[in-house]
Amino acid sequence: MELSILWFILLTVLFIGFFFLEGFDYGVGILLPFLGKNDTERRVVINTIGPVWDGNEVWMITAGGAMFAAFPHLYATLFSGFYLALFLMLMALIVRGVAFEFRSKDENPAWRGTWDWLIFVGSAIPALLWGVAVTNLIQGVPINAKMQYVGTFFDLLSPYTLVGGIAFLLVFTFHGALYLTLKTEGELMERARSAAVKVGVLTAVFCLVLVGLTYTHTDLFASTGAGIALWGAVALFVGSYGCVYGRQYGFGFILSSLTVALTTIAFFWGLFPRLMVSSINPAWSLTITNAASSSYTLSIMTMAALALVPLVLVYQGWVYWIFRKRVNAKNLEY
Amino acid sequence: MEELLLSRWQFGITTIYHFLFVPLTLGLSLIVAILETTYVRTGNEMYKQQTKFWGKLFLINFAMGVVTGIVQEFHFGMNWSEYARFMGDIFGAPLALEALTAFYLESVFLGLWIFGWDRLSKRLHAASIWVVALATNLSAFWILTANSFMQSPVGYIINNGRAEMTDFVALITNPYVFNQFPHTVLSGLVTAGFFVLSISAFHLIRKTHVDFFRASFKLGLIWTAVSLFLLMGSGHTQTQFIAKAQPMKLAAAEALWETASPAPFAVAAIIDEQNKTNPVELKIPAMLSILANNNPNTPVKGIKDIEKEYIAKYGPGNYVPAVTPMFWSFRIMVAAGSAMMVLVLVAGFLWWRGQLEAKPWVLKAVLWSLPLPYIANSTGWFVTEGGRQPWIVFGLQKVGEAVSPSVGAISIWISLIGFTLVYALLAIAAVYLVQKLVWQGPVDTPAKANKPVAKGASLWS
Numbered sequence: 001m002e003l004s005i006l007w008f009i010l011l012t013v014l015f016i017g018f019f020f021l022e023g024f025d026y027g028v029g030i031l032l033p034f035l036g037k038n039d040t041e042r043r044v045v046i047n048t049i050g051p052v053w054d055g056n057e058v059w060m061i062t063a064g065g066a067m068f069a070a071f072p073h074l075y076a077t078l079f080s081g082f083y084l085a086l087f088l089m090l091m092a093l094i095v096r097g098v099a100f101e102f103r104s105k106d107e108n109p110a111w112r113g114t115w116d117w118l119i120f121v122g123s124a125i126p127a128l129l130w131g132v133a134v135t136n137l138i139q140g141v142p143i144n145a146k147m148q149y150v151g152t153f154f155d156l157l158s159p160y161t162l163v164g165g166i167a168f169l170l171v172f173t174f175h176g177a178l179y180l181t182l183k184t185e186g187e188l189m190e191r192a193r194s195a196a197v198k199v200g201v202l203t204a205v206f207c208l209v210l211v212g213l214t215y216t217h218t219d220l221f222a223s224t225g226a227g228i229a230l231w232g233a234v235a236l237f238v239g240s241y242g243c244v245y246g247r248q249y250g251f252g253f254i255l256s257s258l259t260v261a262l263t264t265i266a267f268f269w270g271l272f273p274r275l276m277v278s279s280i281n282p283a284w285s286l287t288i289t290n291a292a293s294s295s296y297t298l299s300i301m302t303m304a305a306l307a308l309v310p311l312v313l314v315y316q317g318w319v320y321w322i323f324r325k326r327v328n329a330k331n332l333e334y
Numbered sequence: 335m336e337e338l339l340l341s342r343w344q345f346g347i348t349t350i351y352h353f354l355f356v357p358l359t360l361g362l363s364l365i366v367a368i369l370e371t372t373y374v375r376t377g378n379e380m381y382k383q384q385t386k387f388w389g390k391l392f393l394i395n396f397a398m399g400v401v402t403g404i405v406q407e408f409h410f411g412m413n414w415s416e417y418a419r420f421m422g423d424i425f426g427a428p429l430a431l432e433a434l435t436a437f438y439l440e441s442v443f444l445g446l447w448i449f450g451w452d453r454l455s456k457r458l459h460a461a462s463i464w465v466v467a468l469a470t471n472l473s474a475f476w477i478l479t480a481n482s483f484m485q486s487p488v489g490y491i492i493n494n495g496r497a498e499m500t501d502f503v504a505l506i507t508n509p510y511v512f513n514q515f516p517h518t519v520l521s522g523l524v525t526a527g528f529f530v531l532s533i534s535a536f537h538l539i540r541k542t543h544v545d546f547f548r549a550s551f552k553l554g555l556i557w558t559a560v561s562l563f564l565l566m567g568s569g570h571t572q573t574q575f576i577a578k579a580q581p582m583k584l585a586a587a588e589a590l591w592e593t594a595s596p597a598p599f600a601v602a603a604i605i606d607e608q609n610k611t612n613p614v615e616l617k618i619p620a621m622l623s624i625l626a627n628n629n630p631n632t633p634v635k636g637i638k639d640i641e642k643e644y645i646a647k648y649g650p651g652n653y654v655p656a657v658t659p660m661f662w663s664f665r666i667m668v669a670a671g672s673a674m675m676v677l678v679l680v681a682g683f684l685w686w687r688g689q690l691e692a693k694p695w696v697l698k699a700v701l702w703s704l705p706l707p708y709i710a711n712s713t714g715w716f717v718t719e720g721g722r723q724p725w726i727v728f729g730l731q732k733v734g735e736a737v738s739p740s741v742g743a744i745s746i747w748i749s750l751i752g753f754t755l756v757y758a759l760l761a762i763a764a765v766y767l768v769q770k771l772v773w774q775g776p777v778d779t780p781a782k783a784n785k786p787v788a789k790g791a792s793l794w795s
Binding site (some may be wrong): 047050051052053054055057058061062064065066067068069070071072073075076077078079080081083084086087090091093094095097098100101102105106147148149150153293294296297300301304305308309312315316319322323 | 390393394396397398400401402404405407408410411412413415416418419421422423424425426427429430431432433434435437438439441442443444445446448449450453454493498499500502738739740741745748749752753756760763764767770771
């Protein structure tokens with residue numbers, strides 16, 4: 001197999017890992033102010049992701065590093081082109097990361113309330129922006145012959161991409177609610193379920209609109225595989241909703257995870273072999289050929305990734321196993 | 335050109351800010367690991383308290399380092415897209431390896447350490463902070479490997495206007511990184527040691543938790559003395575290496591305009607960059623030749639001669655870095671290091687004589703000198719990066735050619751102001767928390783040793 005194709009697949013894998021893991025911890029952050037009625041409950045909610053959120057976020061960092069190493073032109077065009085959107089996301093991630101560490105180190109309710117609110121904002125903004133970004137990649141953005149983005153920040157916001165952003169936000173919130181049904185107990189678990197049931201309806205509506213607009217605004221369905229994957233994601237979401245409604249939380253979470261994975265696969269498959277579509281001239285799109293590193297760098301990185309990613313999965317999985325129990329008001333660290 | 339200037343300011347601010355936290359993370363992770371290992375091996379509860387107390391401060395600092403590090407990874411693409419295109423093959427690889435080999439380990443095992451006190455065996459718990467400490471220091475190696483290429487490119491060819499890697503082993507065995515890595519890690523150890531010393535001094539002055547902070551002061555003293563000594567040694571060998579690898583950096587840091595043999599060392603100077611001369615200099619004869627080559631009779635090349643070589647090699651242009659800030663940054667770094675050394679020696683001598691706590695002014699000096707390692711770290715990096723100018727990748731790409739063409743000045747103003755404001759607010763929050771935890775001291779031990787209560791004493795006394 002061509003190494004650039006392998007790296008396209010690896011990048012897809014890194015994004016699946018990122019959206020699956022950070023997806024639910026963004027969701028937990030978004031639900032925090034709504035589910036936690038008092039400080040103890042909010043601490044329980046935060047502690048469900050406390051030991052793992054930082055490791056989850058490394059999937060995004062690694063995806064960024066992999067883009068830089070394997071497809072430098074993608075890294076350069078995407079990050080400079082989406083400059084202000086990325087700036088917003090970085091600000092959100094900065095306050096979110098600090099908030100987890102700082103919020104419980106002081107008793108003052110105003111202090112804690114501020115950080116809790118920042119956890120919400122810091123989770124909602126990246127969730128929304130990743131949806132906007134992914135839909136922009138496939139819809140196409142103004143990229144000229146020199147691989148430079150020639151639009152403005154507002155060119156990134158269109159009905160299609162905003163629907164994409166809201167759909168991602170809702171899917172992650174639903175996914176996070178399901179995670180909470182597995183990690184909390186009693187009344188909090190019930191509240192997480194009813195949040196999933198309520199958010200789920202809205203999610204279904206936005207997902208269907210997103211699929212419809214993807215038909216009209218992109219060429220994703222020109223690829224049969226991508227089309228099947230996207231419809232498959234919708235079907236899995238419906239299944240997941242049915243499970244949570246019937247209180248089958250374990251199955252529900254597995255299906256919502258697969259929804260996230262299949263959505264990611266659908267968009268990457270629809271892009272292939274392109275990485276970023278140019279709306280000015282299809283010939284100016286970034287592809288796995290014109291944006292890739294030299295084959296020497298790709299082969300070094302292939303060896304490293306194939307050796308290290310499975311290892312990461314093993315020890316990260318082990319830590320999830322250690323913290324498999326539901327969280328309650330005893331033994332809170334944050 | 336406004337975009338270039340703004341991007342440089344943003345890079346400078348975000349990088350210096352990030353590196354306020356990184357050195358403490360490098361060193362304090364190891365100190366916490368040693369404290370916990372001592373606890374596991376001796377079973378002495380005091381060391382568990384030590385682990386928890388310094389561990390809490392470590393976590394606040396670590397969080398700040400992580401979140402500011404995210405900006406570091408993305409702003410090469412945001413503000414320096416042409417650098418990313420030119421260097422992706424070479425710079426991206428160590429960055430991705432840093433994530434794969436170090437970031438996963440440190441964040442996964444740190445989560446385990448924070449939440450795992452009751453879920454893991456003592457040994458496994460101590461092992462997890464060791465993993466964090468080693469991964470953190472490994473991550474420094476990868477990013478310095480990337481930086482070393484920018485200072486001194488190796489193992490590459492230029493193909494289609496891009497630098498392509500041809501030899502990965504050459505990249506990670508770059509002699510530059512083997513000079514830069516020890517100096518950086520040792521500066522982290524010194525920062526952490528001095529941090530422990532200063533905070534311990536604070537409590538020793540107030541005579542609170544005395545036994546606890548005597549133990550940490552002692553550890554800090556030995557730790558700082560040893561690592562400071564090694565740091566100075568590594569600085570010396572690094573300077574000698576720079577004399578050969580980047581003569582312009584050395585000449586600029588010394589404001590040495592003319593080649594001289596023997597070359598004097600200017601302790602202080604008034605520098606006239608326009609006319610390329612120093613109207614007033616306070617110098618030690620032949621000292622620079624000794625420092626650079628261990629021999630008073632060797633020549634050291636001056637800025638003017640090196641500039642002529644570069645013009646012949648790279649074409650017309652300005653190849654002289656900003657000499658005045660280089661010169662003073664280098665001196666401030668050395669002075670800060672020397673001041674720390676004096677303080678550590680004086681405090682160590684008094685400790686040995688058993689008179690330290692009777693001399694609160696020495697403890698106060700240690701406490702108020704906490705900014706010294708931070709000043710030395712920042713000025714040291716300024717010399718390293720400033721001395722490479724006008725190049726972003728030495729000899730291959732200039733800073734001006736690297737900036738993103740698609741990002742306008744207004745966007746950069748927004749991000750520059752936004753980052754700076756958020757950083758300022760977070761600094762206030764972090765300092766607030768650190769001072770609060772420091773005042774509080776170790777939570778499970780009383781501030782003053784329990785005095786036996788006299789019979790009949792009031793419950794409220």
